[in-house]
Amino acid sequence: MTISQQEITQRLDNFRQAVRNQGLPLTPQKLEIFRIVASSCSHPQAQDIYEQVKNKFTNISLATVYKNLIQFQKLGLIIEIPLAGAPNRYDAKLETHCHVVDTKQGKVYDLGGNQKLKLPTKIMGQKIKKTDIIYYL
Amino acid sequence: MTISQQEITQRLDNFRQAVRNQGLPLTPQKLEIFRIVASSCSHPQAQDIYEQVKNKFTNISLATVYKNLIQFQKLGLIIEIPLAGAPNRYDAKLETHCHVVDTKQGKVYDLGGNQKLKLPTKIMGQKIKKTDIIYYL
DNA sequence: ATATAATGGAGAATAGTTATTAATTGATAT
């Protein structure tokens, strides 16, 4: 499974715009961290991202990665996938979709195919902020 | 929302039987830990359970609570609910069902009503062990 | 009663994540 260059470009454009709209500095580190998440379909962990960013920014700190991931979440640019007994994963695909966790391989996939779950958008008058649907194999 | 005494009794019976079937000692601590989870509908955290068990077993250790929760999971007697940015919750209702997280109140509810999600039981030939559906308000 | 295997409790250790700090950098207005 892969992700189109077009989609990546769109995510990056959207990212730059969102950060600027907030009047926040767009640092190369920030951009690289987001780029890694946005161009991956492996739902990387903070540690994975950290190791990749280090290719460009040798001195980057893991804490910087975490701080930015939190910020991106607050801006609605990425989502966090909390897993049972494993570090959180991160995803730049924002639409609600299902995740499949292959515990043995330690991998997380998007559920392809024509899943048609009718999901609620509100519960007892309150808006649902985020929906996690996770299948563990 | 509440849980019937009958259901609790059934869960406890099932618990005792399952533990004995494994040839494991059925200690009063074990039973109390399970009883707390089985008779609650608040999806308690390990810490909550710990504080309740202490009413009966003043000297119990939090590690003992965790150790037993892990064991109960392995025996398929309870399930763990991993949440974003919060300690895990535990639930003795085993059938797949949806959870609603009220982040502000720090509470987790079962989704009542007649939710009719058609969930898969297999993905690419592999059996799904556990399904988490979590709505964050 | 006794053997044995698992348990409980105390505390230390670990893993993942977040906070603190000081120095630096990026964006904006001049």
Add this chain to the structure above:
DNA sequence: ATATCAATTAATAACTATTCTCCATTATAT
């Protein structure tokens, strides 16, 4: 270009949830 100022980075420390280690104790089957 330059000054300004808030936000950022990187390093480190701190924190929280959870797991591990150890040894005395206890439940279970004989």
